[in-house]
Amino acid sequence: MVVALAPCLSRVVSFRYLMTLKEDDEACRHALKSGTLLLYHELAPLLRQSRPLFAVTNVELGKGKELIREAVLLGCRETGVPQFALDVGESTAQNRNTQLCNGVFTDLRKAFFLLTEPEASLAGQALLRWHQTHGFCSATGQPTVRNQSGSQRVCPNSGVTYYPQMAPVVIVLVSDGSRCLLARQRSFPTGMYSALAGFCDLGETLEEALRRELAEEVGLEAEDLRYSASQHWPFPQSSFMVACHATVSPHKTQVSGAELEDARWCSLEEIQAALTIRKPPHNPEAQPPGFWIPPAYAVANRLIQEWPFVILPVVPSSKPYPW
Numbered sequence: 001m002v003v004a005l006a007p008c009l010s011r012v013v014s015f016r017y018l019m020t021l022k023e024d025d026e027a028c029r030h031a032l033k034s035g036t037l038l039l040y041h042e043l044a045p046l047l048r049q050s051r052p053l054f055a056v057t058n059v060e061l062g063k064g065k066e067l068i069r070e071a072v073l074l075g076c077r078e079t080g081v082p083q084f085a086l087d088v089g090e091s092t093a094q095n096r097n098t099q100l101c102n103g104v105f106t107d108l109r110k111a112f113f114l115l116t117e118p119e120a121s122l123a124g125q126a127l128l129r130w131h132q133t134h135g136f137c138s139a140t141g142q143p144t145v146r147n148q149s150g151s152q153r154v155c156p157n158s159g160v161t162y163y164p165q166m167a168p169v170v171i172v173l174v175s176d177g178s179r180c181l182l183a184r185q186r187s188f189p190t191g192m193y194s195a196l197a198g199f200c201d202l203g204e205t206l207e208e209a210l211r212r213e214l215a216e217e218v219g220l221e222a223e224d225l226r227y228s229a230s231q232h233w234p235f236p237q238s239s240f241m242v243a244c245h246a247t248v249s250p251h252k253t254q255v256s257g258a259e260l261e262d263a264r265w266c267s268l269e270e271i272q273a274a275l276t277i278r279k280p281p282h283n284p285e286a287q288p289p290g291f292w293i294p295p296a297y298a299v300a301n302r303l304i305q306e307w308p309f310v311i312l313p314v315v316p317s318s319k320p321y322p323w
């Protein structure tokens with residue numbers, strides 16, 4: 001079945017069109033001819049002026065049909081134009097600095113601090129990587145076969161269907177009423193502090209995972225929990241981040257050296273100073289506040305931005321959030 005594109009789609013029509021493309025290989029192959037591609041080389045997205053470069057159609061790319069068929073479906077614009085992600089591999093680009101269509105393939109971790117519209121780049125990279133690492137059935141060891149949209153892989157021998165997966169992670173900004181708690185792992189870039197985070201164990205609720213992580217990492221007990229937001233996070237593998245605020249009684253932290261290098265209670269003034277730092281500073285310890293926080297798109301940044309408005313009684317709640 002081939003589905004015609006409407007010039008401008010409502011959200012419902014757009015989602016239903018996407019659903020069709022996921023399930024109908026022929027419709028998806030047809031959509032590939034008119035869709036736009038976000039290109040990757042070794043999972044580094046092609047960016048132009050800090051934006052994912054979607055302008056490349058399969059015609060402009062000038063590649064054979066076989067490579068185009070490797071594209072995975074990402075979404076659909078309001079105009080009805082479907083968006084795909086494609087890793088061009090070594091056949092088009094020799095290294096990550098290679099330019100194409102006036103764009104540059106940019107390592108996703110670096111791109112992350114530049115991107116103004118990161119969602120597509122993050123999701124595209126994650127889905128392409130999932131296909132690259134799930135080529136075989138874990139029951140039979142036989143190659144799995146993907147559908148055209150890339151929404152699933154099937155083992156022809158066992159009949160098992162594999163879907164892209166995300167690991168649930170709880171991330172929490174702890175407050176004692178006047179300060180919030182930020183922490184860093186040894187693996188973080190120098191001077192970067194973030195909210196506390198941890199993977200959910202099998203069988204745990206988010207609330208249980210949050211209380212366990214707080215106890216494990218900083219020896220605190222959460223009193224009050226408040227949901228804030230969620231996001232997909234591609235590093236190092238796909239996670240589903242659920243972000244919350246938690247209050248604790250003023251108490252000394254007991255930082256677990258196995259998990260964290262340091263944890264620090266931060267005042268409103270320190271948080272306001274950290275929020276003004278837009279890029280990783282060269283020497284973060286040299287000037288106040290002596291630390292910096294994850295970039296705007298990270299849900300940790302959102303928690304930190306909204307903390308004074310959500311938790312601190314001194315800031316009027318009618319004031320709009322800064323984003």
Ligand SMILES: NC(=O)c1ccc[n+]([C@@H]2O[C@H](COP(=O)([O-])OP(=O)(O)OC[C@H]3O[C@@H](n4cnc5c(N)ncnc54)[C@H](O)[C@@H]3O)[C@@H](O)[C@H]2O)c1
Pocket residue numbers: 167169171194195196197198199200213233235236237239241259294298299300301
């Ligand atoms: N988007 C954001 O704002 C933001 C901020 C902070 C952390 N994060 C992400 O949150 C995730 C979890 O944070 P953390 O590292 O503190 O978790 P954590 O405290 O649970 O510690 C990580 C350890 O948990 C174990 N683990 C259990 N289940 C795992 C799984 N499914 N995948 C990988 N490791 C697993 C591993 O031993 C690993 O070393 C990280 O991937 C990190 O990148 C995102």
Ligand SMILES: [Mg+2]
Pocket residue numbers: 196197198217259
């Ligand atoms: Mg952790």
